[in-house]
Amino acid sequence: MKSLSVIMTVFYVANVIGNAVARSKGGKMPAQPIKLYYLPPSPPCRAVMMTARALGLELDLILTNILEGEHKTPEFTKINPQQTIPTMDDNGFIMWESRAIMAYMVNAYGRDDSLYPKTPRQRAIVDQRLHFDLGTLIPKYIGLYVPMLFHGAPYNEEEAVKLNNALKILDITLEGHEFVAGDNLTIADISIIVTISNLEALKFDYSAHQNIVKWFERTKKALEPYGYEEIDKAGAQQIAGFLKKT
Numbered sequence: 001m002k003s004l005s006v007i008m009t010v011f012y013v014a015n016v017i018g019n020a021v022a023r024s025k026g027g028k029m030p031a032q033p034i035k036l037y038y039l040p041p042s043p044p045c046r047a048v049m050m051t052a053r054a055l056g057l058e059l060d061l062i063l064t065n066i067l068e069g070e071h072k073t074p075e076f077t078k079i080n081p082q083q084t085i086p087t088m089d090d091n092g093f094i095m096w097e098s099r100a101i102m103a104y105m106v107n108a109y110g111r112d113d114s115l116y117p118k119t120p121r122q123r124a125i126v127d128q129r130l131h132f133d134l135g136t137l138i139p140k141y142i143g144l145y146v147p148m149l150f151h152g153a154p155y156n157e158e159e160a161v162k163l164n165n166a167l168k169i170l171d172i173t174l175e176g177h178e179f180v181a182g183d184n185l186t187i188a189d190i191s192i193i194v195t196i197s198n199l200e201a202l203k204f205d206y207s208a209h210q211n212i213v214k215w216f217e218r219t220k221k222a223l224e225p226y227g228y229e230e231i232d233k234a235g236a237q238q239i240a241g242f243l244k245k246t
């Protein structure tokens with residue numbers, strides 16, 4: 001857990017800087033910083049943290065080490081009976097599921113709706129991409145990598161084909177578009193990029209999907225001011241480090 005404490009220190013400093021940037025952006029702000037129960041490498045936590053940065057929201061980060069079972073304590077279970085991170089507490093309003101948290105943050109505190117458009121059809125497209133991410137892309141990622149990362153399993157070609165098929169769908173979706181839900185960055189990009197960052201760190205070959213390759217570079221740049229390097233890339237590299245240990 002030594003490496004975790006180093007990451008925590010880096011995170012603490014980055015968050016202080018990030019919060020300073022957040023405060024300087026002005027706009028709507030919660031009465032007090034939003035509490036976020038999190039662990040740095042957790043992909044959905046990374047997505048929520050980048051969304052908060054993009055909105056200029058200050059977070060009170062509460063380390064919840066799921067590797068040590070801290071999400072199974074009676075105290076945490078009372079807050080979130082599903083025992084998952086990220087979990088948000090906005091002045092007593094509790095929410096879990098990263099996509100719901102991101103949508104709430106934009107709805108409640110966004111200076112505009114660009115990250116989660118209000119127009120029904122535009123919103124439906126963002127929602128569809130978010131559901132694709134949760135229901136298709138991530139299960140295929142999990143099918144291949146959870147056994148490898150946490151149970152020492154070998155690379156499974158069949159699972160890799162399934163993941164590749166999900167990536168193919170994403171690639172087709174991106175045809176002729178800058179971002180996954182059209183021509184603007186939305187929470188769907190922020191939700192999906194964390195998986196692609198993991199794939200890059202894990203050296204999964206997705207080069208056949210050139211729309212994804214180009215979108216990834218574009219989205220990294222768009223998220224650069226909102227902690228792409230220290231939140232997303234660093235977290236993905238930490239996950240890839242788990243692979244090396246097994």
Ligand SMILES: N[C@@H](CCC(=O)N[C@@H](CS)C(=O)NCC(=O)O)C(=O)O
Nearest residue numbers: 042043044066083084085086097098
């Ligand atoms: N769909 C959820 C997934 C949350 C989730 O499974 N988080 C993991 C960490 S990345 C977790 O809390 N795992 C604990 C467990 O399942 O016991 C989201 O997007 O928030």
